[in-house]
Amino acid sequence: MTVSDVARATNGAGPEDGPDGGRPSRPLVDDVRARQPKAIHSALAVLEEVAARGAGVTAREISDALGMPRATTYRLINLLVQEEYLVRMPDLTGFTLGRKVVQLAHLVAPSPPPRAAREVMERLRSGIRGGVHLARYDTDRIAVVDVDDDFPLSDENRIVRDWDASAMGRLLLAERGVSATSTRSGHTLGAIVEETRRAGFARQVDELVPGFGCLAVPIRDERGRLVASVSFAAPRSRIEDPGDVLATLEAGADELGRLLV
Amino acid sequence: MTALERAISDPRPIDGIGSRSPMHGLARRSIGFADVLGQSVSATAPSAAATTVPLLLSVVAGAAQVWSLALAAVLALLVASAVNEFTRRMAATGSLYTFVAKGLGTRASFVAGVALLTGYGFISMFALGGAGTYASVLLARVVPGVDASPVLLAGTIALVAALVALVLARGIRVSTRVALVVEAVSVGIIVTLVVLLLQAIAPRADWSVLSPAAVSPPTLAVGVVLGLTAFVGFESAATLGVEARTPFRTIPRAIVWTVVVSGALYVLSSTSFVLGFDVIGERMSESVMPVDQLASAFGVAWVGALLDLSIATSFVACAIASMTALVRVLFSMGREGLAPAVLGSTHSRFRTPFVAVVASTPLVAVVPVGAALLGAALWDTMQVLIVVAAGGYITAYVLVCAAAPVFLHRIGELTWPPVVRSILTVGLLLGALLVYLGEESQSERSPGVWVLLAVMAAGLVWALVRDRNVPGLRHRIGVHDEPIASDVLGGALRGHGTGRPGGTERSGGG
Numbered sequence: 141m142t143v144s145d146v147a148r149a150t151n152g153a154g155p156e157d158g159p160d161g162g163r164p165s166r167p168l169v170d171d172v173r174a175r176q177p178k179a180i181h182s183a184l185a186v187l188e189e190v191a192a193r194g195a196g197v198t199a200r201e202i203s204d205a206l207g208m209p210r211a212t213t214y215r216l217i218n219l220l221v222q223e224e225y226l227v228r229m230p231d232l233t234g235f236t237l238g239r240k241v242v243q244l245a246h247l248v249a250p251s252p253p254p255r256a257a258r259e260v261m262e263r264l265r266s267g268i269r270g271g272v273h274l275a276r277y278d279t280d281r282i283a284v285v286d287v288d289d290d291f292p293l294s295d296e297n298r299i300v301r302d303w304d305a306s307a308m309g310r311l312l313l314a315e316r317g318v319s320a321t322s323t324r325s326g327h328t329l330g331a332i333v334e335e336t337r338r339a340g341f342a343r344q345v346d347e348l349v350p351g352f353g354c355l356a357v358p359i360r361d362e363r364g365r366l367v368a369s370v371s372f373a374a375p376r377s378r379i380e381d382p383g384d385v386l387a388t389l390e391a392g393a394d395e396l397g398r399l400l401v
Numbered sequence: 402m403t404a405l406e407r408a409i410s411d412p413r414p415i416d417g418i419g420s421r422s423p424m425h426g427l428a429r430r431s432i433g434f435a436d437v438l439g440q441s442v443s444a445t446a447p448s449a450a451a452t453t454v455p456l457l458l459s460v461v462a463g464a465a466q467v468w469s470l471a472l473a474a475v476l477a478l479l480v481a482s483a484v485n486e487f488t489r490r491m492a493a494t495g496s497l498y499t500f501v502a503k504g505l506g507t508r509a510s511f512v513a514g515v516a517l518l519t520g521y522g523f524i525s526m527f528a529l530g531g532a533g534t535y536a537s538v539l540l541a542r543v544v545p546g547v548d549a550s551p552v553l554l555a556g557t558i559a560l561v562a563a564l565v566a567l568v569l570a571r572g573i574r575v576s577t578r579v580a581l582v583v584e585a586v587s588v589g590i591i592v593t594l595v596v597l598l599l600q601a602i603a604p605r606a607d608w609s610v611l612s613p614a615a616v617s618p619p620t621l622a623v624g625v626v627l628g629l630t631a632f633v634g635f636e637s638a639a640t641l642g643v644e645a646r647t648p649f650r651t652i653p654r655a656i657v658w659t660v661v662v663s664g665a666l667y668v669l670s671s672t673s674f675v676l677g678f679d680v681i682g683e684r685m686s687e688s689v690m691p692v693d694q695l696a697s698a699f700g701v702a703w704v705g706a707l708l709d710l711s712i713a714t715s716f717v718a719c720a721i722a723s724m725t726a727l728v729r730v731l732f733s734m735g736r737e738g739l740a741p742a743v744l745g746s747t748h749s750r751f752r753t754p755f756v757a758v759v760a761s762t763p764l765v766a767v768v769p770v771g772a773a774l775l776g777a778a779l780w781d782t783m784q785v786l787i788v789v790a791a792g793g794y795i796t797a798y799v800l801v802c803a804a805a806p807v808f809l810h811r812i813g814e815l816t817w818p819p820v821v822r823s824i825l826t827v828g829l830l831l832g833a834l835l836v837y838l839g840e841e842s843q844s845e846r847s848p849g850v851w852v853l854l855a856v857m858a859a860g861l862v863w864a865l866v867r868d869r870n871v872p873g874l875r876h877r878i879g880v881h882d883e884p885i886a887s888d889v890l891g892g893a894l895r896g897h898g899t900g901r902p903g904g905t906e907r908s909g910g911g
Binding site for chain 1: 818
């Protein structure tokens with residue numbers, strides 16, 4: 141089962157592997173993710189939802205919030221209960237996180253970027269008025285690894301969950317060629333993917349906070365695969381007409397690419 | 402930071418979680434998958450049933466017995482899927498009794514509880530009688546000057562019962578491990594035997610006797626019902642909900658695997674019997690010891706002795722496993738107050754329902770011991786006991802299958818497939834129960850039907866009287882294991898549920 145795969149993979153990457161943490165076993169985790177990326181994504185989304193709503197959230201509430209089919213959600217929840225990542229409350233209807241989710245810590249909180257990359261981010265921030273964030277893409281997961289402390293993210297849960305809501309998510313949508321999501325029809329989604337591919341960067345306004353938006357510039361490896369992005373959040377007018385900021389971000393992304401890949 | 406990262410890096414205590422489960426006192430989360438599987442397989446006793454049930458089936462179903470057993474396995478799997486709707490979601494020692502309480506309420510759970518105790522109790526009597534019979538025969542053979550007298554037989558049964566009680570009291574790891582090893586030996590022997598027989602038979606066999614074309618539907622129906630009795634006990638892993646590690650994974654798996662392994666063994670053995678008797682041109686229904694007879698006919702007579710050993714060990718494992726399940730249902734009832742509260746207490750060192758073991762073992766042992774002393778043909782008594790047990794089990798199965806969709810609806814996790822399965826299974830099982838009791842009431846085992854009805858009625862009256870006289874009992878029925886501080890991220894809210902004295906007053910919700 142996929143979830144026990146996560147368990148095995150993460151157990152193998154535990155601190156007992158030596159001072160270098162999960163490094164040696166990381167390929168195993170990646171291998172599992174490559175085989176079952178969708179299921180892992182859903183499992184983590186369920187855990188995320190339970191964490192966000194707190195103890196006592198019901199299966200139906202989780203299903204509704206994630207827009208996943210009931211039967212699928214119930215099966216997934218019971219799998220997570222079997223593996224003890226989730227615990228059923230004494231009333232049998234609500235759920236809370238099991239102590240075992242601690243083993244997922246490095247999976248949900250990826251290691252911070254190298255110092256050189258953080259320094260590039262600081263330099264970008266000093267030259268740009270607005271929030272500048274660094275995100276990494278891990279198969280089918282978005283992890284915001286360097287957040288601008290002066291301009292915190294509005295809703296990180298939604299950003300990593302609903303790819304069509306944020307600019308950094310739209311980059312991943314365009315990369316994967318996703319044709320439908322729970323929140324948007326294939327038609328509008330197709331337009332977003334088309335626009336992002338044509339422009340070479342992604343843009344979003346009014347989705348997360350009315351009157352605000354963001355831009356995301358891709359960072360790619362030598363084979364052209366999307367591995368990270370640097371994004372810029374600001375009031376709507378500056379997103380619709382970014383001016384010099386776009387060039388600054390693209391130069392930054394180029395530099396970051398050499399440090400991250 | 403996402404909510405999950407925040408929860409992990411800064412866990413908050415959870416309200417509504419105690420520092421100990423209402424089922425405290427047992428060796429919580431201490432045994433693994435193999436032991437849980439051993440419990441269910443031993444209670445089913447497939448090696449004993451693989452030789453005895455085909456013999457019973459040969460009378461009513463003839464060559465259709467292979468198909469009857471295969472269909473019975475499918476029916477047992479349907480029941481297993483209903484039971485597992487509960488075992489995936491709650492851990493309880495009360496097994497089907499507690500599950501029915503969560504789905505259909507208190508009254509229905511009384512019926513299920515009495516039925517389940519009847520099933521486990523009478524199968525334990527049956528197994529003790531069987532183990533005593535084989536052990537005393539072995540004793541008489543090995544020890545010179547000892548004759549197989551009624552007193553020796555009664556003494557041996559009492560001795561086996563005392564050993565079972567000792568193993569049960571000594572700790573769940575001891576009893577499940579002993580049952581597992583003993584049953585594994587037994588299944589190993591029977592598989593070897595059947596494979597040897599099939600090898601000897603195959604070159605001369607006429608496989609067309611197995612053709613489904615020769616099977617008539619009424620014969621098949623009666624065959625399936627009798628075949629189902631070969632599977633009863635498979636659900637007993639559910640009584641280890643509190644004591645199993647990762648119970649929501651291991652218990653459903655153990656239950657399904659028990660049905661699959663037993664079903665495969667039954668189909669294999671009945672195939673070899675049908676083919677074998679066809680080759681030697683004799684009627685299986687007139688045989689007493691079909692394996693012995695076939696073994697001699699095919700030149701492997703030495704396997705007869707092995708078979709005796711296999712059946713004897715299977716009876717011992719069955720007695721241990723069935724008593725393990727029985728005392729845990731009693732323990733649950735004691736915790737709730739349906740049964741005297743002292744039955745819900747545990748041994749401080751061995752962490753077993755010690756009082757329930759000491760109280761129930763003599764009650765169960767007295768029937769086979771008494772039958773042996775009175776000089777009654779013990780085998781005839783045992784035939785009656787198994788009718789009572791099977792009736793009890795199937796009654797509990799009907800109720801748990803009906804309870805599953807209601808329970809899922811109550812906790813807001815109902816989907817269509819469990820509803821469809823429930824309606825189908827309840828219909829089939831009710832039909833099966835009526836056909837079975839009807840058939841048996843016409844046979845020489847008819848006292849079993851009347852004993853079943855009398856025991857069920859007496860138990861139900863007792864439960865209803867307790868229900869009226871014990872204040873607050875209704876709210877405590879359905880007690881189950883609850884997550885404790887060490888299971889959840891963040892632990893319990895400080896001061897909640899700590900230092901609570903006794904614990905028996907704690908309700909399990911419901």
